[in-house]
Amino acid sequence: MQQDALWQAVLGEIELSVSHGSFITWFKGTSLLKHSDECITIGVNNIFIKQHLELRYGDIITKTLAKNGLVSKQVEYKIMSAKSAKAPAETEQSFNNTPPAEAPVAQLARSTVPGNDLTHSYRQGLNERYTLDNFVVGDSNELAFAACQAVTSQPGTKYNPLFLYGGVGIGKTHLIQAVGNILAARDPSAKVLYISTEQFVQEFVDALRLRKTPAFARHYRTADVLIVDDVQFIAGKEKMQEEFFHTFNALHQANKQIIISADKPPKDIPTLEDRLRSRFAGGMSIDMQIPDLETRCAIVQTKAQNHGTNLEHEVVDYLATNIQNNIRELEGALNQLLAYCEMRGLEPTLTIATGLLNVNKARPKHLSAKQIIERTARHFQIPFEDIVGPKRDKDIVVPRQIAMYMLRNELKLSFPKIARELGRKDHTTAIHSVDKIDREARLDASLRMTINEIREHLYA
Numbered sequence: 001m002q003q004d005a006l007w008q009a010v011l012g013e014i015e016l017s018v019s020h021g022s023f024i025t026w027f028k029g030t031s032l033l034k035h036s037d038e039c040i041t042i043g044v045n046n047i048f049i050k051q052h053l054e055l056r057y058g059d060i061i062t063k064t065l066a067k068n069g070l071v072s073k074q075v076e077y078k079i080m081s082a083k084s085a086k087a088p089a090e091t092e093q094s095f096n097n098t099p100p101a102e103a104p105v106a107q108l109a110r111s112t113v114p115g116n117d118l119t120h121s122y123r124q125g126l127n128e129r130y131t132l133d134n135f136v137v138g139d140s141n142e143l144a145f146a147a148c149q150a151v152t153s154q155p156g157t158k159y160n161p162l163f164l165y166g167g168v169g170i171g172k173t174h175l176i177q178a179v180g181n182i183l184a185a186r187d188p189s190a191k192v193l194y195i196s197t198e199q200f201v202q203e204f205v206d207a208l209r210l211r212k213t214p215a216f217a218r219h220y221r222t223a224d225v226l227i228v229d230d231v232q233f234i235a236g237k238e239k240m241q242e243e244f245f246h247t248f249n250a251l252h253q254a255n256k257q258i259i260i261s262a263d264k265p266p267k268d269i270p271t272l273e274d275r276l277r278s279r280f281a282g283g284m285s286i287d288m289q290i291p292d293l294e295t296r297c298a299i300v301q302t303k304a305q306n307h308g309t310n311l312e313h314e315v316v317d318y319l320a321t322n323i324q325n326n327i328r329e330l331e332g333a334l335n336q337l338l339a340y341c342e343m344r345g346l347e348p349t350l351t352i353a354t355g356l357l358n359v360n361k362a363r364p365k366h367l368s369a370k371q372i373i374e375r376t377a378r379h380f381q382i383p384f385e386d387i388v389g390p391k392r393d394k395d396i397v398v399p400r401q402i403a404m405y406m407l408r409n410e411l412k413l414s415f416p417k418i419a420r421e422l423g424r425k426d427h428t429t430a431i432h433s434v435d436k437i438d439r440e441a442r443l444d445a446s447l448r449m450t451i452n453e454i455r456e457h458l459y460a
């Protein structure tokens with residue numbers, strides 16, 4: 001008990017000298033196990049934390065312990081996870097920090113069960129733009145990054161499932177997609193599946209309706225790698241949870257890698273069945289934080305450079321300082337700035353950035369789906385009835401896809417809702433349209449300008 005209080009005092013001091021993100025990532029969940037003149041033993045949750053504390057925080061820990069009257073010859077870290085108790089050899093092994101390509105590469109355990117006749121492509125859901133190389137690493141996401149690297153070198157063996165959780169727009173999807181891309185590239189015949197939970201649930205509902213649940217189950221249970229994004233959306237959907245439980249077990253028993261993301265840890269997802277909760281918690285769970293200012297600056301600079309622009313430091317700093325909670329928004333503001341300047345042949349300056357951001361702050365919150373669709377139709381000079389109607393001519397289809405993209409980006413509507421707003425029965429049309437415009441906008445400056453003009457009118 002006294003030991004506990006002592007450690008809390010030490011932590012209290014450390015908290016004052018490191019960033020909030022680092023503190024949560026590296027120190028939350030540690031404990032003081034033993035102390036003597038010979039050795040102080042600190043309990044940690046996993047090998048990454050052990051190694052990181054040794055490498056980066058050794059000094060500060062020793063000093064703060066000493067300040068609190070704890071002096072000894074040595075400080076050691078002991079891994080306290082359930083896994084380490086079962087497999088002591090694993091805890092001794094130090095984490096291999098070399099890039100995945102050089103790391104010992106384990107083959108994916110291959111599925112022996114025959115596939116199925118669904119028309120899905122096995123690569124479905126992966127987007128090549130997400131890589132580990134273009135992910136900027138800082139204190140807040142370092143642990144998650146390291147775990148993803150480890151999974152790419154040893155899929156299905158350790159850290160299964162890998163569960164990443166944290167708020168919106170902080171890089172969860174980016175990381176888990178990147179792992180999928182690496183594994184898929186390494187073994188092109190492997191069945192690497194990425195699916196958002198929203199889509200997963202929708203497919204399951206469709207399968208139930210069409211009495212095709214066996215095919216659905218077979219499709220997912222024969223994956224070599226299954227990546228399920230935003231799993232909090234499965235909460236409360238009992239049949240889906242039941243199905244997922246069986247999928248999970250089948251894959252886990254066959255040593256297939258499972259990667260899951262959510263906005264909170266399994267224990268905090270309401271109405272998540274206990275048996276799923278304990279499955280999720282059975283592997284490696286990692287808390288991701290919003291990147292600190294330094295990392296946000298690095299992200300802005302990297303993204304601007306990818307776009308071929310070198311931003312002044314003050315512009316980078318302005319964006320990263322003013323948009324703190326969400327990297328997606330930060331990226332959105334940067335893209336808007338770049339598009340605005342591209343359109344007018346200007347260099348991005350602090351004045352322009354400030355002006356744009358202030359306009360954004362003044363945005364009305366109540367924009368309806370109808371307003372967005374109308375504005376898009378008007379931009380292309382086509383009648384509203386056509387954009388939501390059955391016509392499939394190219395000059396109608398493209399505006400319709402852009403409208404879907406706008407609904408997703410501006411209002412964050414679900415895919416089924418987007419499909420309905422545009423008079424489509426099938427939500428997969430919405431998924432493909434949004435994805436298509438998203439991909440094309442990255443390559444096509446005139447499309448970006450179009451989108452920006454529509455947006456400017458909406459918020460004017």
Ligand code: ADP
Pocket residue numbers: 134135136137141166167168169170171172173174175291299327328331
């Ligand atoms: P989440 O899934 O946590 O809501 P995403 O992975 O979709 O967030 O990230 C939002 C956007 O921010 C994506 O475009 C992603 O590429 C980008 N992003 C987030 N974190 C980083 C990072 N550390 N480095 C580079 N890009 C990042």
Ligand code: MG
Pocket residue numbers: 169172173174229230
């Ligand atoms: Mg996401």
